[in-house]
Amino acid sequence: MIWLAAASALASSGRVEIDAAQLGAKVPKSLYGVFLEEINNSGEGGLYAELIQNRGFEDANVPPGCTVNGRTLFAPKNPSFWEGYSKNFQMEWPYDSTMPFWSVQGLQLSTRITDAHPLTPASPHALEFTSTAVGGRIVNDGFWGIGVKMGAAYRLSLHAQSLGYTGSLTARLVGQDGKVLASAPIRSIPSGKWGKLSANLTATGSDSRAKFELVVNGKGKGLIDFVSLFPAKTFKNRPNGLRPDLAKMIADLKPAFVRWPGGCVVEGITIETRPRWEQTLGPIETRTPTFIPWGYWVSNGFGYHEWLQFCEDIGAEPLYVFSVGVSCAFRSGTYLPDSETPNLIQNTLDAIEYAIGPTTSKWGGLRAKNGHPKPFPMRTIEIGNEEQGAKYGARVAQFIKPIKAKYPQLKIALSSWISGIDHAAIDAAGPGLDIVDEHAYKPIHWAVNNFDSFAKYPRNVPWELYIGEFATNSGVGRGNMLATIGDAAYMMNMEKNGDLVKMGSYAPLLENTNRRQWEVNLIHFDTDKLYGRASYYACKLFAENLPTVNLATKVDFTPTGENPIHGPIGLGIFGTTAEFKDIQVEQDGKSVYRYDPSAPGKGWQIESGQWVARDGVYAQTGPDFDVWSRLPGDYKDTKVSFKARRLSGAEGFVVSVGNADGRRVQFNVGGWNNTQHTLEVAGQVIKAVRTKAEDGRWYDVEVETRGRHVTCKLDGKVLFDEELPRIDKVLAVAGRDDATGDIIVKVLNPTSAPVDLDLALQNAALTGKGTVTTLASENPEAENSYEKPNQIVPTVTPISFSGDSLKRRFPAYSVSIVRVKTR
Ligand code: AHR
Numbered sequence: 153m154i155w156l157a158a159a160s161a162l163a164s165s166g167r168v169e170i171d172a173a174q175l176g177a178k179v180p181k182s183l184y185g186v187f188l189e190e191i192n193n194s195g196e197g198g199l200y201a202e203l204i205q206n207r208g209f210e211d212a213n214v215p216p217g218c219t220v221n222g223r224t225l226f227a228p229k230n231p232s233f234w235e236g237y238s239k240n241f242q243m244e245w246p247y248d249s250t251m252p253f254w255s256v257q258g259l260q261l262s263t264r265i266t267d268a269h270p271l272t273p274a275s276p277h278a279l280e281f282t283s284t285a286v287g288g289r290i291v292n293d294g295f296w297g298i299g300v301k302m303g304a305a306y307r308l309s310l311h312a313q314s315l316g317y318t319g320s321l322t323a324r325l326v327g328q329d330g331k332v333l334a335s336a337p338i339r340s341i342p343s344g345k346w347g348k349l350s351a352n353l354t355a356t357g358s359d360s361r362a363k364f365e366l367v368v369n370g371k372g373k374g375l376i377d378f379v380s381l382f383p384a385k386t387f388k389n390r391p392n393g394l395r396p397d398l399a400k401m402i403a404d405l406k407p408a409f410v411r412w413p414g415g416c417v418v419e420g421i422t423i424e425t426r427p428r429w430e431q432t433l434g435p436i437e438t439r440t441p442t443f444i445p446w447g448y449w450v451s452n453g454f455g456y457h458e459w460l461q462f463c464e465d466i467g468a469e470p471l472y473v474f475s476v477g478v479s480c481a482f483r484s485g486t487y488l489p490d491s492e493t494p495n496l497i498q499n500t501l502d503a504i505e506y507a508i509g510p511t512t513s514k515w516g517g518l519r520a521k522n523g524h525p526k527p528f529p530m531r532t533i534e535i536g537n538e539e540q541g542a543k544y545g546a547r548v549a550q551f552i553k554p555i556k557a558k559y560p561q562l563k564i565a566l567s568s569w570i571s572g573i574d575h576a577a578i579d580a581a582g583p584g585l586d587i588v589d590e591h592a593y594k595p596i597h598w599a600v601n602n603f604d605s606f607a608k609y610p611r612n613v614p615w616e617l618y619i620g621e622f623a624t625n626s627g628v629g630r631g632n633m634l635a636t637i638g639d640a641a642y643m644m645n646m647e648k649n650g651d652l653v654k655m656g657s658y659a660p661l662l663e664n665t666n667r668r669q670w671e672v673n674l675i676h677f678d679t680d681k682l683y684g685r686a687s688y689y690a691c692k693l694f695a696e697n698l699p700t701v702n703l704a705t706k707v708d709f710t711p712t713g714e715n716p717i718h719g720p721i722g723l724g725i726f727g728t729t730a731e732f733k734d735i736q737v738e739q740d741g742k743s744v745y746r747y748d749p750s751a752p753g754k755g756w757q758i759e760s761g762q763w764v765a766r767d768g769v770y771a772q773t774g775p776d777f778d779v780w781s782r783l784p785g786d787y788k789d790t791k792v793s794f795k796a797r798r799l800s801g802a803e804g805f806v807v808s809v810g811n812a813d814g815r816r817v818q819f820n821v822g823g824w825n826n827t828q829h830t831l832e833v834a835g836q837v838i839k840a841v842r843t844k845a846e847d848g849r850w851y852d853v854e855v856e857t858r859g860r861h862v863t864c865k866l867d868g869k870v871l872f873d874e875e876l877p878r879i880d881k882v883l884a885v886a887g888r889d890d891a892t893g894d895i896i897v898k899v900l901n902p903t904s905a906p907v908d909l910d911l912a913l914q915n916a917a918l919t920g921k922g923t924v925t926t927l928a929s930e931n932p933e934a935e936n937s938y939e940k941p942n943q944i945v946p947t948v949t950p951i952s953f954s955g956d957s958l959k960r961r962f963p964a965y966s967v968s969i970v971r972v973k974t975r
Contacts, residue, residue, distance in 0.1 A: 163961060165908040166709030170886040172895060172974075173915035176702030177651035179887055184643075184695040185468065186407040187621055187657035188459075189415035191446045192669050194662030197295025198677060199402075200454035201395045203306070203381040204364060205253040205295050207451065208275040208441070209265055212250045215443035217424035220245045227422045232485030233478040233543070241484035243421065246447055251279060253293045261288025261368055271311050271346055271377045274431070274440045278311075278377035283368045286319065290366040292379065296666035297361025299680030300325050300333050305384035306353040308336065310366075311377045311437070314343045319370015323351050327359035338366075341374060352384075360680045378437050388465050392436060392453055397682055398662070401675050403466040405688075406695045409532065410463045411471045411620055411657055416445040418473045418537040421483040426475045429456040429503050433522065445480050446669050457519070460507060460528045469529050470507065473567075474500045476536030476547050493550050500551060504530065504559055532655075534565040534589055534620070545580025552584040565589045565618055578615065587654070589620040592642070596627030596634050596815065596834050597879050599641035600902050606649035617652045621659035623687075625672035627815070627834035633929040633944060633965050634814060634834070635672060636686040637902045640927075640967040643694045644885045644898055648702050658691055665938075676938070683941035689927050690967055693946055697925075697969045699887025699896045709882040711903060717817050717857040717876070718788035719810035721745075723770070724780045724818065725761060728801030731769040735794040737787065745783060747794075756781045775801060780808075793854040798822060804829075804845030809855050809862065812876045814904055814932030814965065819855045819864040819872070821845050831864055831872040839872045882907055882962075894922070897970040901962040904932070911958040917975040918956055924949050928966035 190196060197205060205211075214220045217228045227241040250265045263281045270276035281290060300306075308323050321341070325334040334353035341347065364381055368374075386393025387400070413427055420426035421443070431440040432455025439452040454462075456472075463470040477488035477496045488496060502515050508527040509516030516527070533555070535548045548566045555564060565587035568574040578588060609617065624638025625631075639658065646653040663673035674688050684692075723732055737745035748754060752765025761772050761779025772779060787810055798804045804822020811817060815834035822845025823830050830840045845851070854865040864872040880903035887896050895916055901907045929944045936943050951958065951970075962968055 163906040163908050164709065164712045164903070166707065166882055167910045167912060168884045168897070168899070169706040169708070169912045169914065170895065170897060171704040171914045172888060174704035176704060177649060178701050179647055179650040179699050180654045181698070182408045182655050183646065183650065183653070183698060184405070184407065184691065185409035185411060185471070185655055185657045186402060186405055186661055187411040187415070187659045188661055189659070190413060190417050190444050190450050191415065191660050192662060192673060193295060193448070193664035193667040194660065195454050196448070196450045198662055198664045199394050199398045201382050201386050201393055202451065202453050203294050203298045203383070204292050204379050206251070206292075207380050208378050208437070209251060209254075209277040209279050210275060210441050211252045211449045212247050212265065213277070213449070215421070215425045217422050223248065227484035228486065230484070230486040233487040234481060234485055234541070239484060241421065243447060243483070254279065255291045256288065257291055258288030260285035261290070263290065266375070269313065269346070269375055272438045274438050275378055278375045280315070280373065280375050281368060282373045283317070283371050285371065286369050288368045290368065290376070292364040294362070294364060295664070295679065297679050298325065298364060299360050299678070300327070300355045300358055300362040301680065302355050302358045304355050306334065306355070306381055307350065307384055308353060308379075308381050309348060309350045310338070310379040311346050311348050312338070312341045313346050313375045314341045315373040315375060317341060317370055317372035317374030319368070322367040322369060323353060324365045324367060325353060325355060325362050326365050327357060327362050331357060333357045333359060333362055346377070360678065380436070390461065392458065394454070394462065398675070398677055399462070399466070401682060401684060402661070405692050407466065407468045409469040409471045409655065410459070411473060411534070412459050414473060414537055415621070415659070416480045416482065416537065419475055419478060419480040421445045421480060423477065423479045423486045423488055426479060429472070430499070432456045433518065445483055456503070456506065457522050457524070461524065464528060469531055471532045471534065472503065472507075472530070473534040473537055474503065476539060476544065476551070478536065478539060478544070478547070481538060481540070493547065497551055497554055501554065501558060504533065504555070504562065508559070531561070532563045532565060532587065534567060534587075537567045538569055538591060539567055540569040540574055540577060542576045542580040545577035548577070548581040548585065552581065556584050563587055567620065573609070583614070585615055587618045588615045589618045591621040592619050593621070593626070594624050594638060594642065595836055596624060596638060597813070597902075599624060599638040599645065600879055600881065600883065600900075603641060603645055603883055606645050606653055609652055611652065616654040618654060619646060619656040622656060623659055623672055627836040628672065629933065630935070631672040631685045631687060632933045632935045633686055634932045636690050636927065636944070636967065637900065637965060639687045640690045640694070640898070640900050641883055641902070643690070644883060644900065647694070647887070647898075648885045650702060658687065678938070681938055683936050683938060685936055686927060686929065686944035689944070689946050693925060693927065693967070693969055694898075697896050697898070697971065698889075700890040701888055703886045703888055703895065705884050705886040707882055707884050709907070711878070711880040713905070714859050715813070715878060715880050715904070716788045716859045717810045717812045717862060718786055720785055721783040721787055721790070721792055721810070722780045722808035724778065724806035724808060725772040725776065726803040726806070726823065727775060727777045728803045728805065729771070729773055729775070729799040730796060730805045731771045731799065732794050732796045732805070733769040735770065736792070737783065738791040739787065739789060755783055757784055789858050791854065791856040793852070795850045796821070796853055797848055797850045798845050799848065802826065807853060807855055809857050812860060813879050813902070817857070817862055817876070819853070821851060821853065821866065829866065829871055831862065831874060833876065838874060841871055880904070882909065893974045895972050895974060899962055899968045899970060901964060901966045904964050906964055907962045909960060909962055911960065911970065913956045913958065913972065916956070919973040919975055920953050922951050922970065922972035924951055924960065925969040925971070926963065926966055928963040930964060932965045
């Protein structure tokens with residue numbers, strides 16, 4: 153149910169003046185890239201097309217240097233780089249079996265994991281089975297199932313050996329209902345030595361959560377290892393390749409570069425667990441897996457070479473992030489001593505040589521042997537991720553010298569913590585630093601309100617700015633149109649400051665629905681389907697409509713009307729049972745609603761939760777989080793009053809009194825684990841009083857709105873009395889595309905009403921023809937989904953106009969790209 157009031161306000165009007173004769177900063181071709189990190193099972197069980205989880209039976213391994221006790225992993229008690237003492241870092245250990253994701257069906261079959269017959273040093277463990285009667289099954293769950301499609305072919309390979317086993321195996325794909333979807337025999341299992349066997353399977357049915365099975369048709373003891381299943385069709389048909397639909401989604405963003413492998417992944421939870429590019433080359437059985445900071449093992453099947461190849465396949469430059477010898481600041485922060493830095497630097501030089509060195513060099517030669525004699529177009533590297541301070545900068549300085557000596561053409565980036573420029577790190581890195589990578593995760597409306605942020609950055613600096621990770625990701629649910637508005641504003645800000653901001657990449661890029669580890673991600677996928685959030689389409693539009701140079705652009709817009717807080721009234725609960733009574737709503741001093749105990753619940757629309765009307769009270773009786781019952785309507789200038797008490801659970805109760813700019817305004821009593829009462833807009837705390845809601849105590853609650861003013865009272869005492877600032881403005885940037893001569897104007901209407909704009913295009917030889925591409929949603933909280941993947945997608949409309957003025961209505965909550973032809 154859409155409970156936000158539709159964009160009903162009258163259109164405001166304004167003017168955007170663009171002067172094609174006044175050139176601004178050049179817009180770098182490198183501006184829009186992607187950041188690919190192994191998080192949310194984005195690669196493993198995602199982009200990397202392998203369908204078997206724990207194919208090498210190594211997932212129960214304890215990560216190097218760590219210990220595991222039950223379901224907890226402990227980092228070694230070594231000092232952290234920054235804190236100087238051991239932070240005693242621990243995290244959840246996700247595996248509770250010696251053979252995660254594998255199981256056995258049939259009493260006649262027993263299994264164990266053994267390292268008595270190592271296949272390779274990187275894959276020492278194997279599954280040993282003993283069969284006393286035919287028909288037992290060894291089952292793999294895939295990555296939350298296997299997305300099997302009717303008619304599709306799958307390539308299986310596995311290593312097996314008989315230790316007295318006689319008979320064959322049958323590889324099968326089996327649907328959730330037990331139906332066999334594909335089957336192929338595996339015969340000739342070598343005795344006493346490993347042999348690589350393969351089979352092709354073709355599906356006769358579809359199932360998004362199928363399983364893989366090996367049916368044991370004989371008796372005796374045998375071993376299997378490295379069971380790998382790929383769809384025959386991969387991106388660009390590469391062996392050991394990528395899921396085509398996901399790879400295409402990324403390719404369609406036309407990224408100028410791909411930053412990889414992280415993110416936090418770069419440094420590991422401990423220094424011992426950091427990724428090692430050199431261990432991700434060659435036959436997949438020989439690659440040492442990595443336990444990543446996001447808490448799972450990664451097979452490294454998508455390794456350094458595959459990443460370089462992927463970049464080439466999608467026309468992007470590779471941007472590798474190297475470890476600076478310090479593990480993740482949010483995890484243990486353990487590090488390599490300075491005495492180890494020379495080895496680390498040599499390792500970095502080797503990686504660069506692999507990417508761009510001549511085939512006569514050691515690592516360039518290996519690249520050629522791995523099928524790519526031609527150097528990859530690596531031009532930029534980064535040293536460290538989200539590190540800080542002079543100590544980090546000094547380490548970067550040690551890298552810069554030898555790298556620049558051997559590869560003077562390479563640009564070197566330093567990671568500048570989260571938000572802003574880390575001058576201490578930059579100063580310590582010293583000469584030779586080319587790029588500063590700032591990470592910018594911003595709350596709702598930040599980018600609209602801070603459209604001048606990059607203009608305020610220093611200009612006389614020897615480095616360029618890269619926004620390696622950006623996203624509007626708080627106060628926007630799991631991503632919605634308001635997030636997209638923020639992301640578009642942020643990109644427009646980058647674009648108009650192209651003299652400083654040379655590169656940017658949204659983060660995180662991918663979310664496997666089955667393991668969401670980050671609240672807001674760009675592309676969502678499951679075993680067999682995917683969709684891009686509205687922000688995906690904004691990123692795509694911006695990359696497709698990259699001008700060569702900015703043009704002077706002036707926006708003259710004053711919103712009309714008051715833009716008051718308005719919308720439905722709601723009662724909400726976060727993990728609590730609570731009761732409400734004597735609920736009243738007044739507008740302009742007149743009662744417009746009064747809870748009637750003789751007509752319990754009348755007028756309320758239950759959106760979620762277990763709401764019941766009993767004994768004159770309205771109660772939420774379940775343990776649910778973020779559940780609401782609403783009084784629908786477009787209430788404004790309203791006083792809501794009631795009595796409420798919490799009965800049990802984590803928090804108190806919430807009342808929402810409509811929306812400001814599409815953002816829910818609410819008074820939260822006993823919020824945030826019952827630590828504070830807060831005034832919130834879109835879930836962001838505007839003001840807080842640290843206290844708790846007492847059990848069983850009836851509170852008198854009153855919230856009054858007048859225009860954009862909101863007053864919250866508890867037991868007659870004013871807790872909050874706030875005027876919410878107006879954020880209804882229009883943003884625009886314009887540029888010229890030298891390849892086509894087109895003038896490209898990006899217009900952002902973040903307001904809840906349409907805006908009529910007069911685009912005055914001065915000093916341009918216009919043809920009067922063009923297009924407007926619009927990405928819009930009337931409901932600012934709407935987002936694409938598996939059910940409605942195309943709810944918010946761009947629509948293209950041809951336009952024609954005369955003279956140098958183009959008048960157009962820009963819908964509420966919209967991002968528009970106006971492209972006009974010139975002669
Ligand atoms: O993008 C997710 C994480 O955010 C990255 O791993 C890290 O660099 C940042 O903190």
